[in-house]
Amino acid sequence: MATDFWSSSHNKRWIVDRATLKQARIDDLHYVENAEQLDFLNIYFANVISKLGKRLQVRQRVIATATVFFRRFYTKNSYCETDPFIVISACCYVAAKAEESPVHIKNVVSESRLLFSREILTTPAEHAADFDTEEEYGIKHFPSDNSKLAEMEFYLVHDLECDLIVFHPYRTLMALCGKEAILNVAEAGELGIGVDGGPRYWGTGEGKLELEEGPLQMAWFIINDTYRSELCLLYPPHMIAIAAIYLTLVLNVTTRAAIQTQAQAQNQPAPPPTRRSSRTSSSGTHKKAPQDIVGFMAGLNVSMSLVATIAQEIIALYTLWDRYKEDATPESSRSTFGRPPSSASAGTKRSAASRDTSVFMGSEELSTAGTPRLADDVVTPAFLTHLLFRMREARLADVSHPATGRPVAVNKMLERTQAAG
């Protein structure tokens, strides 16, 4: 089957290793204080894409695709040599078209203008002081001309090598939890949807995991959150989905209780004919026999060590995100992102939440117990916006007055072609 994940460009060309990502950021690294700031930028950009996507009223899937496009673009370009804001707009614009729910270019331009001018205006005074005049902002104003965005779209599609088909973990999540009916509506126009059932493209698994609405939503939110990192470039989407399910099972109160019951049952000396049946039969506290969660995970037939690695990276992302605050003032932010996710184990209580929410947002009410943070430990969007300006300025200065006396090659595309030739 030519349209499956394994033969797709996503799998063949766009799953990269850490070294490649490091290489892609090598220029940017000169203009930041530490590599961590680049990780914060990953969160920041994903948030901006998500905000723009919501303004454009596109589905979560379009936002996810736009984020993947953005990450792919920046495996070949540097933040300091480009204007990430117009790249973000172009990513949203292309993603909407690629996912069969196009938005008008004028709409993208006007919403981008509104959003980005606000992003810049939320600058707190201490950061604004770094900049000499108001005119500095003028440069960053988003072009009102449609053709600028259309031109950027051209470069974007070029660097994406016209590979517009992106796979996402949501599909695996829904397939594993037997919610394909919902999937069909949610992902109309996606490849292979018209194809009759067909086997899963990985693993053996016939097993289905029965998740209640709460845990299922939590897993969905965790997947949303993974786009704040570069995970979508590093691992296949179905592995990310399994890692999200794994985290949900451990962190969510009900599922964790089920696993604990199961583990206790296993430890009790019972005379089992087979292991599996003993597990399912020995704990009768629920109405029906609880499902064999551990057995389900084992039956997935994927590398559990890789799942654990991805889960670790997701937790690392949350630890970092904990220090990222949307609000400019540290006081108010504490109530928003005050807690590491491991303690957010009660999971989301919001039942009617929409699908674009993060786990963090979902656990807001739990965050009052969060430890207070020092202000200098915290990174704000305003700070990152200014960091981007400074990077860009410094890069421009370096290019026009190179310290080495030698002109710096700016066009990486040209560099690569020359190397190849």
Next chain:
Amino acid sequence: MASDHPAVLDDNRREHSRPLSPQRGRDHDLEQISRPHTPTRGGRDELYSIVSQVGEGTFGKVYKARNAMNGLYVALKRIRMESERDGFPVTAMREIKLLQSLRHDNVVRLYEMMVSNGSVYMVFEYMDHDLTGILSQTGFSFTDAHLKSLCRQMLAGLAYLHHKGVIHRDIKGSNILVNNRGELKLGDFGLARFYQKRRRSDYTNRVITLWYRPPELLFGATVYGPEVDMWSAGCIMLELFTKKPVFQGTDEIHQLEFIFKILGTPSPERWPGVSDLPWYELVKPKEVIPNHFRDMFRKWLSPAGLDLAEQLLAFDPTKRVTAVQAMEASYFKDENPPAAMPVGLANLEGEWHELETKRERAKKRRRTDGGTQ
């Protein structure tokens, strides 16, 4: 600087043609094509040199071009960008996505995408002829076995598309490509789209070139499926034998009248639900016409061929055969002669595309016009 140039500091990347995926050959035979050439400015040393124009696609011209590295011919389809104020056309994006996910002997292969001089090109395998062109030439005559093979290959391509959940929505002579080895491939996916098998959804009914448009679309249906392609396939099947399009209407109403004249008027028994279609009251037949189909085509088609064509041209979309069913027809399975690929096309002089046929006709017309004056 930033304000007059989005994102990139240097515009050099638009200057020279460069395959979009230089670092990896997708297939062994493509490694040559996919490898980047030495970058040089100016057009002469470009990877592909254009030989001639061979067609006009839904959103741009199609050229025959030669790969300078390996001498192989390709078809370059240029996506018009300058006329698109909204940037990359959504139809082009759809076609790229579709073709990247399709791989079948009877579907034209998209080798790669390429950017040159500010245009995006789709690089296809080169096909020597299209069906309209090849049926209009007189240098090679097709036997019944050849025509059976062409018909079967078309149905095999459609069966694959429909299995993949894709409706082509523009099956016609100039979109059916034939090469010198006698292979037939479906091309131009500019109007194609994915459809959902389980849930019927609303689409535009302004698709499919008029002569190949099924009656339900002419009656205004917006909820349809792959059956629309099967009607077009029926038209093509007849055209293989008659050498020219069968239902040549001038507008939607005339098109329906043309169809009725041959196939008769649809009765509620023949097509339950026809009267519920949106435009039925506007364009319904004024008088009852009997079906003349068999009388008219008996001299062209064999009995089993007539049966299949009739099933493809069923008025009621629910009764129309699917591509898979059509391939199982007695016409292919039992009736002699068995299908044979028209391999003799290799000896045919020239390349036959609709574009050339049209130009030839125009030239002739000019000549005769000049003669009468």
